Amino acid sequence: MNWWTSLSKQDTTHERLLGVLLLTLLTLAITFVLPPVADSQLAGGAAIAIVILGLSWLTGWSGQISLGNSGFMAVGAYAAGIWAHHHSTTPLIFTFVLAVVVGGFSGLIVAIPSTRLRGPYLAGMTLAFSAAVTPLAQNFTSVTGGEGGIFMNSLVTPKWFTHFFSGQNAAISANAQWTADLAIVTAGVAFFFMANLFHSRSGRAMRLVRDNDVAAELMGVNLARTRSMAFVVSAAFAGLGGALYSLLEASVRPETFPLTLSITLLTLMVLGGIGTLSGAVIGGIIYSFSANLVAHVNSLTGVNPTSNLGANMQGIIFGVLLILTMLFAPRGLVSLTNPIRRLLRARPHRATANEVD
């Protein structure tokens, strides 16, 4: 078990890079084996994982609860969409950077009134922000395309990639897989950045502000600035995830990012584990394959999937899961394996900067 534990300790940038690289490569490999529909689902999950990562940073590390991340996703998505609408041949990188910058900026705007707020008031402010997104998008039609939204062209699969595929449905498989691989690589890059943030001085400062803001202030940490930066980073990640998500959907409309999505993000983050990289991965996977999971449960329990009960199984299952997780495993589903992991460790457990306490 030695090489694995040393890998997960991730004490240096190199080790973090290696870890993220391996995870990314493994996931890419999996896309080659999965059927095209599953690849498309995985792609969506990758986008959501990026957003959960940002939310984890904000809620887990800086202790600020936010229901506004669907709003930040929308900002990034519309930024990407509006740009793509007018300049359809921009390289993807540029669109993503644009989404990150615009998203981060919107985080700053929300942060200004929010950093003085605590608990429920902060939740209320962020809730109001994400509730505002749909009406704003519907109204400023000349910019956002109004109710109809903006439609983008599907991502183009390069010729060299298509050559790997043959057979009747080569193009379809190639397209689905290219999109998924693009999404996963983007997520990999995002994860690498976040892994570094977790271990940086900002990360430690944020945890101090979260746990004991009086002490932090005494030590010279600027509370408002630290909290604002948390919002900016979280919004930047959400903007990237939102842009990727809408590129996968090839459209962005006012209904694409409703308030309920913020709640879903919260749910997935909690299930995965607040404030951890693995939590974001798990949240993304759950998002990707929740429909398959629910279909499985339906067939196990003999429920007709098109009946009222069957169609709403997902909501019921996730709601119940969330309640149970919060009551009995507030560190996320991963923490349920903690006793097993401790048993497997050869040496005594050492607390490191990697773990959120």
Add this chain to the structure above:
Amino acid sequence: MTTFLSSSFMHNIFGGLAQGVIYSLVALSLVIIWQSTHVLNFAQGAMAMFATYIGMTEIDRGVGYWWCVIISVVVGMALGGATERVLIRPLYGKPEINPIVVMVGFLGVLEALAAAIWTSTTRNITEPFSQIYFQSNGHLVFLSSFVIFQILLAIGIMLFMAGLFRFTKLGLQLRASALAPEVSRLLGVRVSRMLTIGWILSAGVGAIAAVIIASGSFGLFPTNMDGIFVAGFIAAAVGGLESPIGAVAGGLTIGLAEQFILAYWSPNVAPLGGIIILVIALMIRPQGLFTKNSSRRV
């Protein structure tokens, strides 16, 4: 007189008040819970919706409208008490995010369960009062019997709650338990019971708001309280979660703001009314406009 009453200005006043009293009810219910247990009940709207379904579907079996209202309120109150006991009690002393997340999960379950049991198709309850606007001399006055009923009922409930808290022994005990639980316990107040009662009362108020919404043109469907909850929450935050009067004032203000924005800017942007007011209010006073305590300083 009739021209004044049917003017577009009065149209907006009536419309804003009608919607505003609903927000005030929801805000009030949130404040009651916050004051007693310091929990933000995200499932407030959904609980009220669920209770309304249980009550209102009895109409299909021939039960009278008013009996259904009573059933809805009673069921709502029971649901509130049960929620406090089962879901919230284990979380006292834990980080404040925990009960928020649990209630969010509960919200999801309730909405999905309602759709599973009663389908998510909108139901229009036969209203007890006509919803057609009054006409005088060929001009529309934007009030209907139903709207008047709505406003009067809401005001009645708010006054009832105010009276309960201020003038009764129960009210005194509730307030004492919220303000100084240790001292109250020493004085013989059953504090944990008071917490449950707080949730019961809050749920009852919420149920009334949901019944009104369901009976109106909005209709009854599993997610019908979502937008109302957001506005009610914003109203409570604007007024300050410590202050019932603030909640009521906040609700009315937001209702009016939304209506005027709808009329003078665009219907799409109406939900922004609450948000604009929230931003302004919280920038002036982060703890809410009506809160008496000053913010924590070290």
Add this chain to the structure above:
Amino acid sequence: MLKGRLRRSITLLSVSALTLGIATTGLIVGSASAASTPGVTASSITIGASVPLSGIAASYASVSASANAVFKFINAKGGINGRKIRYIRLDDCYDLASYGLGCTAGTSVTTLSQNQVLVAQDHVFATVGSLGTAAQESVKSYLKQNGVPQLFVNSGSSAWDAPRNYPNLFGFQASYQAEGKIFAKYIKAHYAGKTVGFIGQNDDFGANGFLGLKDGGLSISTANHLSYNAADAITGSSSDIQTDVGTLAANGVQVVVLDSVPGFTSGILSVAKALSYSPKWIISSVGSDPTSVNNVGEANAITLDSWPSVTNNSDPWIPWLRKVLLADKTDFPSFTKTSIITGNELYGAGYAVAFAEALKAEGRNVTRGGFIQKLKSMTLDTPAITPLRYSATNHQGLMGGALATITPNGTKPPVKATESNTTVYSTGNSKGSPITSTKKLDVTPIPSWLK
């Protein structure tokens, strides 16, 4: 330090090798045999559609059900050139699954995800008769990229008429704009001098409909140009209706054009009735189904209809469709000899017949390109009362219809046009110009192989 680096390198190398191995295996396993047309085998052809089978727009489910009934009828006679047609209909709840509202498809379903299933899993030859303007707009790029023809889109938007950018995309019904222009012409001819008002949905539907009216030369004052929120249609709220109808009533408008979906049509008519306001109603074909109108007992409202009157048994298509629906006990279990055929059922049968005819004309060797060519070069014989003709520059579909009165008749609500004396209007393009009219209904004979 060296040991650590060595360990890391070995880990990286082995995982990369593992990755490459899995990838190669995946590619090898995934490859199929010789290239051929997707969805086409020796004995069958598979097509699909994403349609609202449940949810807010579930009343449109009978459109694709009727098309399916036609396909089943054809299959019972041996299929087309020896191939049976397999029509897969997936529920996308009008692309609003997450709104609930009676949807039973599951909350994570979207039009895109259902079309991905059709294309990447079911390998359909084409999508036929998918429904919804926004829904189908959201997938047109995906379908184009994967080379899947998007045929007979069930929506009145003129977005389907874009032959240069989307050569494999075809609409089916007259555009909202063309309909508006035809209404304008009719109003100017029969209601000259009267004040005209408009209530429309505040999206593409209402906006284009109004544009058509304006293009047709009608002048509607801003005070009488009203709308209701499309999103309200989804949640069931109707506060806009009272305001809109009240305003028109107060302004004494004499002719009102409605571009509204069925639920809102009946809402508007009931409010008007309660206010004792009875202008001449002219209702878009989208929301003029007789049930919505008859619920309110509104007499003599007018609509644009591209289909024959369902009580006209001298039109051979009517008894033929009755035969087809009677034979389909699965999707039409309660359909009897005296049941009323609805506009939805005619519509579905219309595009099913068009598809079958083009397929038959292609013969045994079926390719996507060949099929599209046939579509653009043939005149298709359908039950519609105007011809269905596509070309290199026109992918819209039906180009007009007749103005017909919707008569309330208790529970028997046929759209009745006096066939012998009807003016059928046609437009030259999806923008609605120019308008031509003829006194002749296009009653085409039924092809012998279809009888």
